Amino acid sequence: MEQVTRRDVLSRGLRALGAIPILGTAFAASSPLVRFFRPTVKPYEISPPPDVGEGGELVVAKASELTQAWDYRYFLYTLRLPEYTPRGAQHKQVPGVVVRLPEGAGDDFMVISRICPHLGCIFNYERDPKGVLEHCNYPATGPQFCCPCHFSVYDPLQKDAQGRRGKVISGPAPRAPFQFAWRLEGDDIVVYGMEEGSTA
Amino acid sequence: MAGRAPAILGKLGAGFQALPRTAARRWAGLKTWFEERNENLDLFDETRTELARDNPLYVAGALTYFFWIVTIVTGLLLVMYYVPTTHGAFESVRRIQYEIPGFWLVRGLHKYGADAIIIALTVRIYRMYFTGEYKRPNELSWMIAVLMLTLAMFSGLTGYLLIWNQRAYWATKVIATFPIYLDAIPPFAWFHWGKLINNIMVGGAAIGQATITRFYMAHYAISMIAVILVEMHFYKKKLRRFNLSWTQMGLALGILVLLAIVLPPEMGSPANPTLTPHRIYSDWYFLSVYHLIRIFPVVPATLATLAIPLLAMAMPLLDRRPERAWYQRPFVTVVGIMALTYHVAFSILLILNIASTERDPPIVWTVTALFLAAGLLWEWFYRRSRQVAAPVAAGGSAGGGTGASGRGGAGGGGAR
Numbered sequence: 001m002e003q004v005t006r007r008d009v010l011s012r013g014l015r016a017l018g019a020i021p022i023l024g025t026a027f028a029a030s031s032p033l034v035r036f037f038r039p040t041v042k043p044y045e046i047s048p049p050p051d052v053g054e055g056g057e058l059v060v061a062k063a064s065e066l067t068q069a070w071d072y073r074y075f076l077y078t079l080r081l082p083e084y085t086p087r088g089a090q091h092k093q094v095p096g097v098v099v100r101l102p103e104g105a106g107d108d109f110m111v112i113s114r115i116c117p118h119l120g121c122i123f124n125y126e127r128d129p130k131g132v133l134e135h136c137n138y139p140a141t142g143p144q145f146c147c148p149c150h151f152s153v154y155d156p157l158q159k160d161a162q163g164r165r166g167k168v169i170s171g172p173a174p175r176a177p178f179q180f181a182w183r184l185e186g187d188d189i190v191v192y193g194m195e196e197g198s199t200a
Numbered sequence: 201m202a203g204r205a206p207a208i209l210g211k212l213g214a215g216f217q218a219l220p221r222t223a224a225r226r227w228a229g230l231k232t233w234f235e236e237r238n239e240n241l242d243l244f245d246e247t248r249t250e251l252a253r254d255n256p257l258y259v260a261g262a263l264t265y266f267f268w269i270v271t272i273v274t275g276l277l278l279v280m281y282y283v284p285t286t287h288g289a290f291e292s293v294r295r296i297q298y299e300i301p302g303f304w305l306v307r308g309l310h311k312y313g314a315d316a317i318i319i320a321l322t323v324r325i326y327r328m329y330f331t332g333e334y335k336r337p338n339e340l341s342w343m344i345a346v347l348m349l350t351l352a353m354f355s356g357l358t359g360y361l362l363i364w365n366q367r368a369y370w371a372t373k374v375i376a377t378f379p380i381y382l383d384a385i386p387p388f389a390w391f392h393w394g395k396l397i398n399n400i401m402v403g404g405a406a407i408g409q410a411t412i413t414r415f416y417m418a419h420y421a422i423s424m425i426a427v428i429l430v431e432m433h434f435y436k437k438k439l440r441r442f443n444l445s446w447t448q449m450g451l452a453l454g455i456l457v458l459l460a461i462v463l464p465p466e467m468g469s470p471a472n473p474t475l476t477p478h479r480i481y482s483d484w485y486f487l488s489v490y491h492l493i494r495i496f497p498v499v500p501a502t503l504a505t506l507a508i509p510l511l512a513m514a515m516p517l518l519d520r521r522p523e524r525a526w527y528q529r530p531f532v533t534v535v536g537i538m539a540l541t542y543h544v545a546f547s548i549l550l551i552l553n554i555a556s557t558e559r560d561p562p563i564v565w566t567v568t569a570l571f572l573a574a575g576l577l578w579e580w581f582y583r584r585s586r587q588v589a590a591p592v593a594a595g596g597s598a599g600g601g602t603g604a605s606g607r608g609g610a611g612g613g614g615a616r
């Protein structure tokens with residue numbers, strides 16, 4: 001009885017071996033096939049990493065302009081993104097915002113992309129909490145970011161588990177907004193890069 | 201041990217040799233299944249023209265075909281003036297609408313013809329659902345009907361981006377972001393397939409020129425490929441294509457013309473990637489899905505969006521009892537009513553902008569549970585009443601039914 005089962009298992013295993021050439025062919029064919037649709041994939045690559053953009057340095061605001069707590073400035077940061085056309089790339093402007101945080105918040109400024117991590121809308125900074133109630137159905141007590149598309153609300157005073165500022169406090173967004181890499185150079189707030197995966 | 205090994209190997213060898221035969225048998229079975237369904241294939245109710253005489257619901261298929269042809273013809277005309285570039289698209293559509301003589305009508309017919317296809321297909325699918333038309337031997341016709349609706353919706357999606365206005369841009373952005381969330385589940389997560397689908401759809405890392413080019417291609421290809429396949433079906437089986445009277449066709453066309461005059465399709469404002477409009481709408485047939493992603497977390501919402509058409513297609517495999525009338529399949533009927541209710545209710549809620557991620561999901565779950573419970577209860581009562589009336593017949597058909605969700609519970613209740 002035991003032998004039969006073992007034989008059974010073996011023969012099933014042998015039959016499963018038949019799948020190897022089929023899968024092998026599928027994988028061998030998949031790379032050129034994918035490259036046909038996505039020319040940035042390298043030859044023989046079957047699990048290509050997502051395409052990402054490159055950006056330069058940009059002075060987004062002067063620290064001396066944002067003197068009061070909650071002062072803010074919108075800016076556009078240009079990214080060069082791959083595009084599958086003969087010209088090969090497009091320049092995309094990523095809307096961002098820099099906000100002066102109040103005393104005791106831990107940082108002086110926060111610089112984030114305004115592209116919503118949910119489904120890519122551009123969210124707004126609502127300095128007046130009433131705006132959050134009006135546009136996002138959320139009774140905010142302080143200035144917050146609010147996405148008009150599906151009512152995600154981000155709190156500038158809280159960080160999420162990964163240490164990203166702008167924890168989601170309401171709505172369907174899966175994570176805090178994408179963060180810009182920035183530094184203070186004298187009076188200039190300089191952005192020099194951004195977290196990946198933030199454009200769609 | 202040494203003697204036994206060759207014996208095992210011999211058996212294995214025999215099993216391996218039998219493999220082609222097993223495969224051939226399976227293949228033959230599949231072929232007969234397909235042949236029978238293909239013989240009964242019905243794409244636009246062209247084999248049900250008799251029924252159409254006294255039941256207007258059976259005109260839905262013929263109307264679908266008629267509206268489709270209207271949309272294809274007007275689409276081919278629009279191609280003459282449309283410019284598929286980020287800089288030229290909006291302006292070219294504006295000129296089509298306001299400057300080129302007569303083209304306001306062509307565009308109107310194209311847009312409302314496409315809307316009419318969706319309505320006719322929806323009516324037809326619900327008719328097939330409630331009358332059990334998807335059952336043997338019409339499984340394939342049903343699956344193709346669901347596929348048609350999916351393709352028609354996809355065609356609408358690729359079509360309205362071409363206008364390159366705010367609404368089109370942002371609605372497309374939402375749809376294009378969807379696949380990225382598939383990367384949260386295993387096979388997709390290992391290979392970044394979700395992001396790959398997104399990149400391929402959008403033609404790069406962000407919506408731009410490549411997106412218009414690709415959507416333009418897809419918008420064209422869907423109908424052109426389908427029209428060839430449909431034509432093959434009609435030609436091979438020598439079936440009549442337009443199963444409408446001249447009056448019916450005139451009336452249908454008249455309604456489209458009237459709509460194009462009274463409610464000319466809107467233009468909106470040109471796409472602006474740095475400014476989200478305060479209210480984002482998709483085309484009306486996607487509104488309920490939009491509501492779904494608004495109130496539920498994205499990953500389950502994405503999966504649900506994919507699962508709904510697949511489940512609908514699998515319906516003939518899930519409900520295999522021979523009964524066809526709606527009251528003979530209470531559970532299935534209630535599920536259909538629930539789907540219809542949600543579709544309408546979600547669309548209305550989205551338009552009225554009523555949504556809350558905290559408040560709404562429990563309500564939806566409760567309503568769903570109530571619907572399903574009502575279905576099961578009704579199923580149980582129905583089975584019991586039938587058993588009382590004719591125990592032998594009920595027993596026979598209960599044994600025949602396997603596989604559908606909830607049937608087990610209902611059957612158990614009936615046996616008590």
Ligand code: FES
Pocket residue numbers: 116117118119120121123147148149150151152171172173
């Ligand atoms: S895109 Fe911002 S909440 Fe959905």
